[in-house]
Amino acid sequence: MLSGKRRPRYLAVAGTVVGALLVAGCSTGATPTDDSADDGGLAGMEPIKIVLSDINPEASVIGRAWTGFMDEVTTKTEGKITFDTYWSSALMPLAETLSGVQSGVVGVAQILPNNYPQELPISNLVINMGSMPSDSFPLGTIQGAAAAQELFSTSEEWQAEMAENNMKALAVAFPYIQYDLLCTTPVTTEEEAAGKRVRTPGGVWNGELEALGMIPVPLPFGEAYDALQRGVIDCVALQPAANMDSGLVDIAQEFTPVALSGYLGAFLGINLDTWNSLPVEAQQIMQDAAVTWWAKYEGGAITRYADEAIEGVDERGLTFHDPSELDAIVSAAQKKALTALGKTDTAGLESTADFIDKYQGLLDKWEGILVDELEFEVVPRDASSIQKSWASGRDFNLNSYLSRIKEDAFDPYRVK
Numbered sequence: 001m002l003s004g005k006r007r008p009r010y011l012a013v014a015g016t017v018v019g020a021l022l023v024a025g026c027s028t029g030a031t032p033t034d035d036s037a038d039d040g041g042l043a044g045m046e047p048i049k050i051v052l053s054d055i056n057p058e059a060s061v062i063g064r065a066w067t068g069f070m071d072e073v074t075t076k077t078e079g080k081i082t083f084d085t086y087w088s089s090a091l092m093p094l095a096e097t098l099s100g101v102q103s104g105v106v107g108v109a110q111i112l113p114n115n116y117p118q119e120l121p122i123s124n125l126v127i128n129m130g131s132m133p134s135d136s137f138p139l140g141t142i143q144g145a146a147a148a149q150e151l152f153s154t155s156e157e158w159q160a161e162m163a164e165n166n167m168k169a170l171a172v173a174f175p176y177i178q179y180d181l182l183c184t185t186p187v188t189t190e191e192e193a194a195g196k197r198v199r200t201p202g203g204v205w206n207g208e209l210e211a212l213g214m215i216p217v218p219l220p221f222g223e224a225y226d227a228l229q230r231g232v233i234d235c236v237a238l239q240p241a242a243n244m245d246s247g248l249v250d251i252a253q254e255f256t257p258v259a260l261s262g263y264l265g266a267f268l269g270i271n272l273d274t275w276n277s278l279p280v281e282a283q284q285i286m287q288d289a290a291v292t293w294w295a296k297y298e299g300g301a302i303t304r305y306a307d308e309a310i311e312g313v314d315e316r317g318l319t320f321h322d323p324s325e326l327d328a329i330v331s332a333a334q335k336k337a338l339t340a341l342g343k344t345d346t347a348g349l350e351s352t353a354d355f356i357d358k359y360q361g362l363l364d365k366w367e368g369i370l371v372d373e374l375e376f377e378v379v380p381r382d383a384s385s386i387q388k389s390w391a392s393g394r395d396f397n398l399n400s401y402l403s404r405i406k407e408d409a410f411d412p413y414r415v416k
Contacts, residue, residue: 040280042080050107050274051084053091053100061175061241061300062110063087069268069293076285081278083108102166104271111167111269114203121347122161122355126151126265128204128341129356130174131334133363135259135327137177137389138302138396139376144174144264145298146409147362152267153413155355161348168275169267170290175301176239179205179260181326183235184228186254188321190329196234199224204261204337205237211333212258212326221246228252239263240308240390241301249308249316257386258323258330268293283415291402291410299398306393313387320383327381369408374401 052070056062070083086092092100098116100106113123126148133144149172152158162169179201187193194213200206206216217233221242227233229251236248237260243249268290275283312318342353349355370376379389 042077042279042281045080045279045282047080047082049082049084051086051091051105052108053086053097053106054110055089055094055097056087058085058087060245061304062297064300065293065296068296069289072289072292073285076289077282081282098165101269101271104166104273106271107274108268108270111267113265113267114201119165120161122158122349123265123267125341125346125349125352125355127263129338129359130204130261130264131259131338132360133174133177133262133264134367134378135178135381136377136379137305137386138393139367139370139378140177140262141174141298141302142376142398142401142405143363143366143370144177144262145172145294146366146405147359148172148174148264149294149409150362151359153409155358157348157350157355162269163272166272167269168272169269170287171268171294173266173294173297174262174264175266175297176241177262178257179237179239179262181235181237181256181258181260182243182248182252183254183256184252185234186319186321187235187256187326188323189325193326197232199227199233199236199238201237207337208260208330208333209237211329224248225251241304244304244307244312249312249318253317253319254321255312255318256321256323256326257383258326259381260330261334280415287410287414291406295398295402299396302393302396302398305390309387309390310394320387322383323386324381369404374404
């Protein structure tokens with residue numbers, strides 16, 4: 001449960017933001033009536049407006065996913081549910097997003113669990129499992145996301161963690177199969193990696209970079225460009241959308257797609273009081289729209305991989321380097337870290353090792369579905385093959401596979 005030390009903090013944040021919203025004449029998390037869910041249908045439901053807050057701009061990959069989600073919900077509820085949107089941390093910073101959803105000041109948001117390890121220990125554990133899906137693109141992206149969605153839907157312990165934080169998760173994402181190295185000089189060997197200073201998001205990535213002999217430098221994403229330009233750091237460990245959108249590829253063109261852990265476990269969270277106030281028909285619409293959010297998030301990220309492989313190379317001077325030597329070092333470090341992780345205690349879980357093993361079983365299941373049934377390719381780990389596979393994302397159509405993914409990962413857990 002939420003500790004007594006945490007609860008006053010997010011209520012204090014809520015009070016500040018609620019005051020600002022009221023002064024501005026805007027809605028808060030949602031404004032449902034007490035009897036809105038009485039008959040389970042939309043007919044007797046009073047209109048509500050739900051606040052959506054995100055740290056990213058509207059034109060980003062996640063911004064487009066949110067737009068698809070909101071449009072679908074508003075259309076299918078015939079305007080009974082609308083949204084009040086705040087982009088680029090206009091309402092609150094990342095550090096306060098979780099408390100915003102907990103308190104109901106924010107109705108829906110993307111939650112990035114590594115920022116809240118004390119409140120979300122199981123979700124944070126999942127972040128540390130981001131090396132487990134396949135490194136093959138786009139196979140690993142869809143495999144990791146579908147398996148994570150099914151893991152959440154079948155884990156009472158993980159769902160309980162959400163409820164204890166006054167949230168419900170509607171979708172779990174894995175948009176980026178790995179973080180890579182974008183550097184000012186080529187880094188393809190252990191010798192070239194040694195001593196290089198790398199901007200890192202922290203956590204699991206620090207250990208992987210240290211295994212390469214590199215020096216992790218914890219910097220907010222917004223400071224990476226200036227630090228790289230001034231030579232404070234030599235590389236950044238990020239994903240394609242960030243590299244391209246931030247302009248980092250314009251000041252560092254040496255790219256090694258080493259298989260650092262991907263970002264596993266970001267989720268679409270809705271305030272639990274708001275969710276419980278909705279009639280069943282509205283909840284079903286929200287769940288269906290969450291599949292759209294998931295697909296647009298995954299599909300949009302795949303497109304950004306293609307952009308880096310095509311536009312990054314042809315127009316911005318990016319060079320793809322062979323990651324095989326660094327891959328071997330990172331893979332050994334990841335296996336060691338996962339073994340150690342399985343021996344730790346995670347608040348809310350009976351067994352961390354069993355939870356990790358369950359995810360591995362689901363990954364095996366989804367690799368079978370994607371490779372054997374849907375004919376996804378397992379791509380070799382040389383620079384040319386990786387670049388070619390990323391470029392193929394320009395023509396990738398996730399919708400052609402979505403019905404099969406929904407069948408196992410989403411539909412069995414839809415509200416009845």
